Amino acid sequence: MAAKLGILAGGGPLPARIVQSCLASGREVFVIAFNNETDPSTCEGVAHLWVPLGKVGTTVKRLKAEHCVEVVLAGPIRRPSFSKLKPDMRALKLLGKIGKAKGQGDNAILSLLVEELEGEGFRVVGADDLLSDVAAPGGIMSEKTPNERDQADIEIAARVALALGALDVGQAVVVQQGVVLGVEAVEGTDALLERCAGLKREGRGGVLVKLKKPEQERRADLPTIGSDTVRRAAEAGLHGIAVEEGQSLILDRADMVAEANRLGIFVVGIKV
């Protein structure tokens, strides 16, 4: 039996999936839930503590008191303003380090946080170390397959996504007929897809490509898609979605594939 797992629970359904999976296998968990970020259902029936995002010292102390050996960071966290963060001493120290770091994008911050947790003796694992079928497979998952135009669009989008990712800006890019319709920064993939619905040229077509940033700490914030992403891509009039094989997460893959088939969207795992 694996040792107790500490779950730093960001938004979305991923943390709850990890909780469920651990409970199913009889593994103990302790959830750190962040005010205004974590879905409350994540904590139902399991040991947990609600904390403001800035309480890093409290979080570390409690995880130790709970004898957590492994820790996972799961689900996105929206970056708060400094005034809303209400940092404790430990968070202030971390912010000082972030200020001195080269980049100040999400990846720079998450890498420092992982380092900090490891410095405290925790073993930090990725969501895909815990959920056996969450990592994106290679190849076509849907009934629909990308056509030649889609393949060309995927290539362009992947090139742009990698360049952006190298600058720690965002993970997602939408391309249609060779034209980059939109590029993700802090607004997130959902807002990107909504905007692209109004920007694309008429007729169906276009692809969403979502890739890990080249230097990304892979134990935190891997690109994630699910049924919801498929629905939004369809609403935006796109042909399909490409993610990186083994370097992105798919929530409830069977559901997502069913939704993609229902909506006539392709989903493919590519190598970059």
Added chain:
Amino acid sequence: MAAKLGILAGGGPLPARIVQSCLASGREVFVIAFNNETDPSTCEGVAHLWVPLGKVGTTVKRLKAEHCVEVVLAGPIRRPSFSKLKPDMRALKLLGKIGKAKGQGDNAILSLLVEELEGEGFRVVGADDLLSDVAAPGGIMSEKTPNERDQADIEIAARVALALGALDVGQAVVVQQGVVLGVEAVEGTDALLERCAGLKREGRGGVLVKLKKPEQERRADLPTIGSDTVRRAAEAGLHGIAVEEGQSLILDRADMVAEANRLGIFVVGIKV
């Protein structure tokens, strides 16, 4: 007296400024106005022809019949869908070349168009060859000056803008407190600024940086700002705007500076 100028008039106020400047100096002009793109006031009282965007053959023929020697491409053109473009034979030939070009972003297309016009014997000039005070000067234009945090944000935004521009994606980037809030693709700078208003962290701060794409054909679609950009930047809660000295256009600079001073926004011309 310079020879007759052919003006391919895209959207916004730049084409009208060129018309006014030519008329003031007694230079003859002929305006090609594009349906749904050109502001109708651009053509008032001057010789002109309205054409659908896809009528490249008609445009070339008419400019020759009008004995235009120099031609300027001024103002942005929204990229139409193929079905709306209704291309003539000449446009189809051009589209064939575009299909074979490396990139298919705006710059790739504009470069081919400039090449095409030069192949027909026209001399293609830039808006800043015609309007003496439209090129952005270096240094601070406003009363407000960028602080240290703004300078750091400008550096980050410029790095991202150049990387994006190299991929022919867009020209504008918004950064606040080291975080890239948004990146422009086809939505344009206005939509980018609107979106960033909802994404920034509270408190004033953040910069808009708008730069020429590194490989951009500089006679077409140089980054342009004006009073309206300043207003939208202020509405988005930003501190200021940076453009590239000599490589971007400022419409009605005196008005823009007055507006920047009224709203407490800085505007600076930088070297990159």
